[in-house]
Amino acid sequence: MLLDSAPRDSTRPAGAPARTSRLLDAAYRIGALARHNATLRLRDPGQMISYIVMPMVLMLVLKPLYVRAVDGGAAQVATGLMVMFSVFAISLVGNSILSERTWRTWDRLRVSRAPAPELLVGKTLPLFVVMVVQQTVLLVYGCLAIGLPVPPNPVYVLLAIMVWAFALLAIGALLATVVRSHGELSVISDVGALTLSSLGGALVPLSIMPEWAQLAAHVSPGYWALSMMQAAVRGDAAGAVPSALVLLAIGLVAGAFAARRLARGWGRGGPM
């Protein structure tokens, strides 16, 4: 229902099956959104850079302490700080989504042909890449400069990174749809990140924490991320799978909640 003179897509082959055509259209829209959001993200790289550089510096400074304190100290300091600072990156996701409400642009996207899942995927895809890059850079740095053992199977590590990035993305999206302001998001993501990742053993090894803390660690996504990451670095696929499943479940629940809120225009007067 566009005006007759509208310039239309002339690149699609005539007679293409409708379903394939719909999928291609959806992929094109997601691509357009991802490209747009990647451009915006690259124009404001400060926070991304700090979440990569800060853990690098801390790893270097804290390495001697960890090496003396626990067996496998190098692995602990590299994976622990990687997990902790990847949790901080939740605020990147949250701010990115929350800004759409601040700028009032989310409603304009909702008026477009892209349904809510496409909007969410297009919005978060660049952030997913950012998180994967952040974690990969930190682990490579860990191997090169901190003494983290080179993983026997890098594919396990990559899969673990992707699972963790997905869970973080979903948690960040959830936070963005429940907070009322950037300030509130900042408080929740910073305090939450520090608390949950510390409780999960990212800062201090669980083995030297009190028994109650070791039990409480199980409620922290950071605990499961650290277990999965350390198992993946060891090349222990069987050890990584349970934690990966927990994180996937957290990600799916949080993501479904966020998608539902976003589809309803979250925070608007009326439901959709």
Added chain:
Amino acid sequence: MLVATDLVKRYGTIQALDGFSLNVAAGEIVGLVGHNGAGKSTFVEIVSYLIRPDGGHVTIDGRPPSATRGEVGVAPQHIALYPSATVREHLELYGRLAGLRRAALREAVEDMSTMLRLGGIMDRRAGKLSGGQQRRTQAASALVHRPALLLLDEPTAGADLETRQAMLDVVKQRAGEGAAVVYTTHYLPELTELQATIAVARGGRVIARGTCEELLKDLPGEVRVTLADREEVSVSTSEPTVTLIDLLRRIDRPISAVDVRNPSLDDLYRSLAVHDAP
């Protein structure tokens, strides 16, 4: 093209729409006027499928709004742009989301750039633009895919003359090409220039609809006679000519000026204010 019947929308204790009905034909511009809170923006949001009505029906080209997503051009009342994205990036994003690709996309972006006089600012970021430039960018991104139904919610609010004229020109052009247009505004002379059908909203419903002449015919004009000693005699009347003749016959003092003012859209608006007053 657009048929809205008996729409009802309530926000808590506030009745935003209370039996709002409005039809807009292809090629028609309907100027939706009314005071703040009359239900104009709520109506636009329902037709855009941003909110769902509590009652009533809307069809666009015979289909419900859920089936016409992306086929409607919506320029909301508030500026809704990405501060760090350029004007070109905005047009490309919304063009792509509507399915435009490659040469078609480039052509559509250039068209909008020309029509809304964005040529010199296409590569400037939205956050650095003036208010009028932002208005034009917002309208351009709503029109870039050439939708057959345009919902423009106060598109010239706070805009400069250049922006206003560019906006009116492009709306007239699109309507001339067959687009149905709903144009809400508080600047009533714009509707005269657009030769729009006028729908008056009050209390969540459309209380009057017609051409400018039809709506003004029952409103009083004003006859003002200024006497030589600067005293003024002013009469509100629905028959200014007859009243003037009567006044001139009765006044036996020297007259310095006579002013006959026919009712305008502003009078219509003011009469609404009187009706709305508690």
